[in-house]
Amino acid sequence: MQLDDPAVLAEVRAVFDRYEAALMANRTEELDAIFWADPRTVRFGITEILYGHDAIRAFRASVKAYAQRIQRKVHIVAFGRDFAATHLEYERVGTGLIGRETKIMARMPEGWRVVSAHVSLLAGQDPGRAMQDKPA
Numbered sequence: 001m002q003l004d005d006p007a008v009l010a011e012v013r014a015v016f017d018r019y020e021a022a023l024m025a026n027r028t029e030e031l032d033a034i035f036w037a038d039p040r041t042v043r044f045g046i047t048e049i050l051y052g053h054d055a056i057r058a059f060r061a062s063v064k065a066y067a068q069r070i071q072r073k074v075h076i077v078a079f080g081r082d083f084a085a086t087h088l089e090y091e092r093v094g095t096g097l098i099g100r101e102t103k104i105m106a107r108m109p110e111g112w113r114v115v116s117a118h119v120s121l122l123a124g125q126d127p128g129r130a131m132q133d134k135p136a
Helices: 006-025 028-034 053-062 127-133
Strands: 042-044 049-051 069-079 083-092 098-108 111-121
Touching: 006 028, 006 069, 006 083, 006 098, 006 111, 028 053, 028 111, 042 053, 049 053
Parallel strands: 042 111
Antiparallel strands: 042 049, 069 083, 083 098, 098 111
């Protein structure tokens, strides 16, 4: 298996950039088209846990606008010709909140599709971690 084939990285980056542009403009149809239209697709968001393309599509239809964000770091890894992972570290405009987004993509007959995504914001103080750091 070839890692990080430049042609594959370019294809995946193009989908990544298309997704980001559609997200910032809330172009729901384009966002839906980038996700695999299958009940096995998963998206864990900031406030939602979604299983299946229908649930993801219903969530997107309810969003009036997404928080604007600035990309801080993009990291993409391609595994062979048909599988890739994208990672984005971003900052929400106006709040300074730092977010992370991971998308797992697979090449399907209709093109690259997101099969799994996870979005999260960094917690300021994690009570669980504070408890772990206390001396015994």
